[in-house]
Amino acid sequence: MEKSRAIITKVLIFQMLVLLFSGCSLTKGLKDEDMVYMGAKVKVIDKKNAASVQQFYEINDALPNKYTKPGIANINVGLYNLFKETKETGIKHWVKYKLGNKPVVFENQMIGNTKAQLTYYLNGKGFFDHEVACDTSSSGRKINMTCTVELNERYRIDSVIFPVDSTYISLNLDDKLQRAILTEGSYYNRDRLDYERSRLTRLAGDIGYAEFSVDNVFYYVDTAKGNHKADIYLRILPPSSGGNHIRYTLDTIHIFPNYSLIDTFSNPLTEAPISGTIKIFESDHYLNHDLINHVLLENTGSYYNRTNEQKTVNRFQDLGLFRFINVKNLPNPNGGPGHMIQQILLSPEKIQNISAEAELNNRSGNFFGTGASVKYRHKNLFGHAEQFNVSLSGQLETQIGTGLSLVNSSDITGSTEIIFPRLIVPFFKIREGKTYIPKTDIKTNYTYQRRIQYYTLSSLVFKYGFLWRETATKYHELYPLVVNKLGVNDKTEEFQRLLDNDPRLQSSFENTLITGIQYNFTYSDQINLRDRNHFYLKNETETSGNLFNLVLRGDAENPKSIAGINYAQFFKNTVDVRKYIPFQRSDLAMRVLLGTAFSYGNSKELPYIKQYFIGGSNSVRAFRLRGLGPGSYVPEDNQSGGIGNQFVDQTGDLKIEMSAEYRFPIYRFFKGAVFADAGNVWLLRSTDKPEGVFGFSDFYKELGIGAGFGLRLDFNFFLLRLDLATPFRAPMRGSGFQWVIDDINPVDKSWRREYLRYNLGIGYPF
Structure with a gap:
């Protein structure tokens, strides 16, 4: 029967190939x-x-x-x-x-x-x-x-000639600024001319010329003098209607916080003046007027400024309350020529929303998990654009076919967060930047983890910090106060024996107080989601225990404590670099992640939750979560199903991870990907796992390598992902890392069970 099926399958494949x-x-x-x-x-x-x-x-x-x-x-x-x-x-x-x-x-x-x-x-x-x-x-x-x-010889700029007519003079532009880019003796480059056209337009817009555009700037290039030199003549073209360019004074600003193309004219508007020349027209008073006035950077009674207009738009966008923001500059019929009214049209999003997610996952060893989460968000809690977030999530995991407890582990996490659109610093008043609105973030998080055969872990976190955008591409998060209380309880006798035989693991699973500073910097040149060609970098830095240790002077042999709990002292830094390259209908995504962490002073080892691990659906997908490393270390096999086989201490102090993924469309929302991942974690020091210690001379030999393909259901707002991967290079007990490509045998059931990894996830891995 099986032989007949194989023959039929081969015939069908042959017919398809002939047809194709x-x-x-x-x-x-x-x-x-x-x-x-x-x-x-x-x-x-x-x-x-x-x-x-x-x-x-x-x-x-x-x-x-x-x-x-x-x-x-x-x-x-x-x-x-x-x-x-x-x-x-x-x-x-x-x-x-x-x-x-x-x-x-x-x-x-x-x-x-x-x-x-x-x-x-x-x-x-x-x-x-x-x-x-x-x-x-x-x-x-x-x-x-x-x-x-x-090519022949490239031309250089011999001279730049600026006009002396009234149109140019009326703009009050500085010749020195013009010559900053178009310098005599430099090579001719049309891109520089285009840049100058944009810069001239911005300068003109900043001094009141609201209708001035790049089409009003014209360059004439004269190469007649020979000797591979060119003269550049600048011309400012008059408005299409003739005459000179008009310099506008901003008389009045009208703001519409409830703007909608459908409802604006059907709902009556109430006029509320902020000042004599700034007015709000609203049908529903949901946003504090003082906040609106704080966001505005434009000054009535002075010349129009295009840069301040754009900064004002950025600040309104930064509040996170509006779906669309549109600005209209209209002539003031009561002010005569050179006077304008500005309308700021704000189309609000839904202020409150609630969402829920469910997920399924599996990992080797017949572990099957299910989880669910619910999130609530209020974007305007007190009327000043305060964002309030509450979330609750839970997970259960079981191991099928072991005869052990039905529930192998359970996790419950609850968090609350409130973000204020201003800096809140006790005893100080800090001057804010103008381009974007800085924010204060206060959040708490509680996690309860129950590992039936091992322990119970509780984690209570409090964070207070600041969020601000430096530019459109640079974003900062600074938390000067981070407190995390870790409690490890209900250790089973079997797990305690495992800790007694592993001093590093023992030090990692102690009641610990983490107090310190966190700083994250993010750079992304993806200005909007349509920018497929972009670069991303995120650097995360965290320290703990330094302030306490200045006073208490603890060390690893004689650790000091706060309220009976030893405080952790460590440094951790992680860099995540990504590059996305678009093709006609596909994309190439690449990522490199480097991380280093080390304990010192009052701590022997890093807390377990601060150690690096690798593997799983968002990492090296050919290896299970925490299933690789440190270094060439391979845990002992345990066929009895005991704790040593299920709880594997495969974490490290240093992490290297690399991924490349080619993503392509298949049909409508059905998409595919092929990918390759590599990486590992290492220890910086160890006495009981010398094979896990990092070495510059041979670390590249200890990279786990895997590849696979994935199928995705992409609904724009939601992406469900299934990735199948297998190792190409993996560690073997007693022989280090070996290539295992020759062992690939998808038709072998035992090979699929041992080496084929199914990774189910929500969203892209990076």
């Missing part, structure tokens, strides 16, 4: 005279002349993007040709137009278009005397284009 590759001809369905265009490449003769251009390889981006992308063995074109005609929806349409690529037929004008785009790029870099020649070559029905480029 029958359509893989590039010219199927084309006319006899049609040639398939395979793209162009650039050959630069005098590359030395390009040395002055940063990232000159971007010249390839100037090539037209319309060419045939056949894929491996022409499979992309084959999928397109698989069906001759399809409906506008359905699986056939999806295969043909989503997975497949239509072959591009060569046309003669492609040569001229390619030359024109290369010429535009090269002129923009100052190679005005360049020469471009594009030729084609064919092989069968395929045709390729090669463009040979001779």
